[in-house]
Amino acid sequence: MNFLEIFKVSLEAILSNKVRSGLTMLGVIIGVMAVILLVSIGEGAKAYITQELTGLGTNLLIITPGKTTTKGGFHPPSAGTVRKLTYDDSLALKRRAWLLSDAVPIVIGTGSIKFQNKGRDTMIIGTSPEFERVRNLYVETGSFVTQGHVDSKEKVIVLGRKVKDELFGIENALGKVVTVSDARYRVVGVMHKKGMSLGWDVDDVVFLPVTSGQELFDTDSLFEILASTPRSEDTERAISQIKDILIRRHAHKEDFTIQTQGAMLETMNTILNVLTAVLGGIAGISLLVGGIGIMNIMLVSVRERIREIGIRKAIGARNRDIMAQFMIEAVTLSGVGGIIGILLGVGIAFLIPLFVTVLPTSVSLWSIVTAFSFSMAVGVFFGVYPARKAALQDPITALRYE
Amino acid sequence: MIKLQNISKNYRMGEVEICALCGVDLDVASGDLIAIMGPSGSGKSTLMNVLGCLDRPTSGRYLFEDREISAMSDDELAHVRNAKIGFVFQSFNLLPRFTALKNVEMPLVYSGVSSQARTERAVPVMEKVGLGDRMYHKPTELSGGQQQRVAIARALVNNPPLLLADEPTGNLDSRSGAEILNILVNLHQQGVTIIIVTHDPNIAARCKRIITLKDGGIISNETVP
Ligand SMILES: Nc1ncnc2c1ncn2[C@@H]1O[C@H](COP(=O)(O)OP(=O)(O)OP(=O)(O)O)[C@@H](O)[C@H]1O
Ligand SMILES: [Mg+2]
Numbered sequence: 354m355n356f357l358e359i360f361k362v363s364l365e366a367i368l369s370n371k372v373r374s375g376l377t378m379l380g381v382i383i384g385v386m387a388v389i390l391l392v393s394i395g396e397g398a399k400a401y402i403t404q405e406l407t408g409l410g411t412n413l414l415i416i417t418p419g420k421t422t423t424k425g426g427f428h429p430p431s432a433g434t435v436r437k438l439t440y441d442d443s444l445a446l447k448r449r450a451w452l453l454s455d456a457v458p459i460v461i462g463t464g465s466i467k468f469q470n471k472g473r474d475t476m477i478i479g480t481s482p483e484f485e486r487v488r489n490l491y492v493e494t495g496s497f498v499t500q501g502h503v504d505s506k507e508k509v510i511v512l513g514r515k516v517k518d519e520l521f522g523i524e525n526a527l528g529k530v531v532t533v534s535d536a537r538y539r540v541v542g543v544m545h546k547k548g549m550s551l552g553w554d555v556d557d558v559v560f561l562p563v564t565s566g567q568e569l570f571d572t573d574s575l576f577e578i579l580a581s582t583p584r585s586e587d588t589e590r591a592i593s594q595i596k597d598i599l600i601r602r603h604a605h606k607e608d609f610t611i612q613t614q615g616a617m618l619e620t621m622n623t624i625l626n627v628l629t630a631v632l633g634g635i636a637g638i639s640l641l642v643g644g645i646g647i648m649n650i651m652l653v654s655v656r657e658r659i660r661e662i663g664i665r666k667a668i669g670a671r672n673r674d675i676m677a678q679f680m681i682e683a684v685t686l687s688g689v690g691g692i693i694g695i696l697l698g699v700g701i702a703f704l705i706p707l708f709v710t711v712l713p714t715s716v717s718l719w720s721i722v723t724a725f726s727f728s729m730a731v732g733v734f735f736g737v738y739p740a741r742k743a744a745l746q747d748p749i750t751a752l753r754y755e
Numbered sequence: 756m757i758k759l760q761n762i763s764k765n766y767r768m769g770e771v772e773i774c775a776l777c778g779v780d781l782d783v784a785s786g787d788l789i790a791i792m793g794p795s796g797s798g799k800s801t802l803m804n805v806l807g808c809l810d811r812p813t814s815g816r817y818l819f820e821d822r823e824i825s826a827m828s829d830d831e832l833a834h835v836r837n838a839k840i841g842f843v844f845q846s847f848n849l850l851p852r853f854t855a856l857k858n859v860e861m862p863l864v865y866s867g868v869s870s871q872a873r874t875e876r877a878v879p880v881m882e883k884v885g886l887g888d889r890m891y892h893k894p895t896e897l898s899g900g901q902q903q904r905v906a907i908a909r910a911l912v913n914n915p916p917l918l919l920a921d922e923p924t925g926n927l928d929s930r931s932g933a934e935i936l937n938i939l940v941n942l943h944q945q946g947v948t949i950i951i952v953t954h955d956p957n958i959a960a961r962c963k964r965i966i967t968l969k970d971g972g973i974i975s976n977e978t979v980p
Binding site: 355358365366369660661663664665666667668669670671672673674748749752 | 804807809810829830833834836837838842844848849850852861862864865866867870909913
């Protein structure tokens with residue numbers, strides 16, 4: 354009896370009880386669907402974060418004040434240990450660190466911007482002209498903050514797209530004067546529309562010269578310095594160059610942290626991989642439960658068909674023919690369930706981003722292959738016991754079974 | 756063709772062991788037509804199941820065409836049942852999900868005959884038992900006599916040399932029973948060896964030999980004059 358014959362027999366048995374077969378498959382369908390869906394969400398988040406982080410501009414280095422990764426154990430904090438990062442630090446890096454193409458000072462705060470009777474609370478970033486290039490965010494009309502603005506601490510402001518639209522509508526904003534915390538700033542530029550990135554709205558922000566920003570927030574320190582290297586091979590050397598220069602300026606203490614974009618990406622990916630594995634694992638358990646459902650139904654099916662088994666044996670079926678018949682039935686149930694689960698999972702994974710924009714998904718081939726092989730394996734594993742039970746029936750006992 | 760030597764079949768019922776067959780010796784020649792009679796519980800079905808390789812005897816030797824059946828593996832027994840023996844049951848034992856034709860084709864499936872060749876071989880056998888116009892009916896759509904004819908066609912489709920029928924007319928009215936008997940007698944005339952279990956003396960009278968069982972043993976074995 355060849356494989357195709359047995360397959361036909363098994364298929365007929367499955368189709369002869371459509372509702373039951375459907376319900377049995379449902380367990381596997383849901384399991385496979387869940388695996389593919391949850392993994393696609395994890396993978397989607399990973400792809401999204403990778404894309405956004407690399408979209409920040411290439412080979413970005415972020416220097417923040419304070420040492421977050423202290424090596425060499427615990428030491429008590431003493432007064433004056435942590436020196437702040439200053440605008441002069443960024444100037445020194447720009448002048449002396451020749452491996453860096455840019456070193457951009459950043460101060461960040463929030464405030465409310467007013468124009469006539471309209472106002473908006475938004476994020477305020479004080480920075481230097483190179484910010485445009487380093488963060489890949491460009492002005493659309495007018496100009497960005499210039500070095501002249503920074504040097505003379507001029508009260509000028511560049512508006513993010515959303516802020517401009519809120520305050521001015523379709524009117525021209527250039528040359529108008531807005532107030533930020535009672536101080537008056539002249540609008541010199543409006544940014545390109547950019548949308549959401551990594552959870553914040555890039556359009557809901559305004560830019561000041563870093564010096565005016567420090568004055569506004571009444572501080573002489575920086576939130577961070579963004580640096581960039583033209584070539585990624587230079588990253589390691591650039592880091593040591595930054596360290597050399599800053600340590601000398603900070604009384605020989607390394608009281609700052611340098612993060613690379615690659616390291617950030619790696620950390621995020623590690624977290625998301627664990628998350629994806631956990632989600633996939635939970636979905637895998639539901640697949641296992643689906644397998645138990647198959648075993649249950651196969652046991653019922655064997656019991657129901659003991660007489661059929663007896664008849665088949667009486668007319669010459671070998672044990673392995675009976676075994677194959679029930680195995681193929683179980684594997685077909687799980688396999689078809691797996692395929693339906695894949696179709697549903699992939700379909701829903703494509704639909705989700707259309708309705709829930711914050712949830713990007715990415716269906717990976719490996720999750721499809723893994724989920725399908727796993728569902729087949731579940732069919733084999735949970736099919737063996739019932740099929741063996743069927744195959745080892747004694748012909749006479751089976752024929753007499755009522 | 757068949758040689759049974761001291762065949763016993765014992766069943767253990769709690770403490771006591773009862774023998775359904777107690778040391779049966781039997782020779783069946785090729786081309787024979789035998790009726791097996793005897794009271795209920797005398798071991799007729801047990802004997803047929805042993806002859807049909809459906810059941811293994813507890814002890815004794817069983818030679819079929821000079822081959823030792825008792826020493827065969829499950830797979831070898833399956834092959835003998837498939838190719839050498841046709842079995843007809845009192846309760847028909849057809850597969851209800853399949854058409855009459857598919858039921859008749861079933862033994863050929865296990866002989867590895869291709870789908871087309873199966874139909875080509877099954878159709879003439881269906882016609883031979885007079886069911887050429889009922890091939891696509893399910894068993895539930897057939898009368899008892901028709902179902903038993905399907906079962907006979909199934910038993911014959913692989914051209915086995917031996918046909919075993921355990922009370923083939925037991926569930927039928929006398930007219931259907933007579934039809935079945937005619938088919939069996941016809942087959943015998945074509946050279947098939949046939950053994951029929953029956954309670955009906957009229958059926959036994961048409962056989963060449965009548966074997967009577969009682970309490971698991973053969974008490975008479977006589978040729979019909
Ligand atoms: N599986 C079994 N377990 C225990 N005893 C059994 C079993 N099968 C048959 N027997 C016993 O073996 C004896 C012979 O049974 P068998 O079915 O061969 O009788 P029979 O001659 O065919 O009777 P009938 O004419 O009623 O069909 C009976 O006493 C029966 O109780
Ligand atoms: Mg009986």
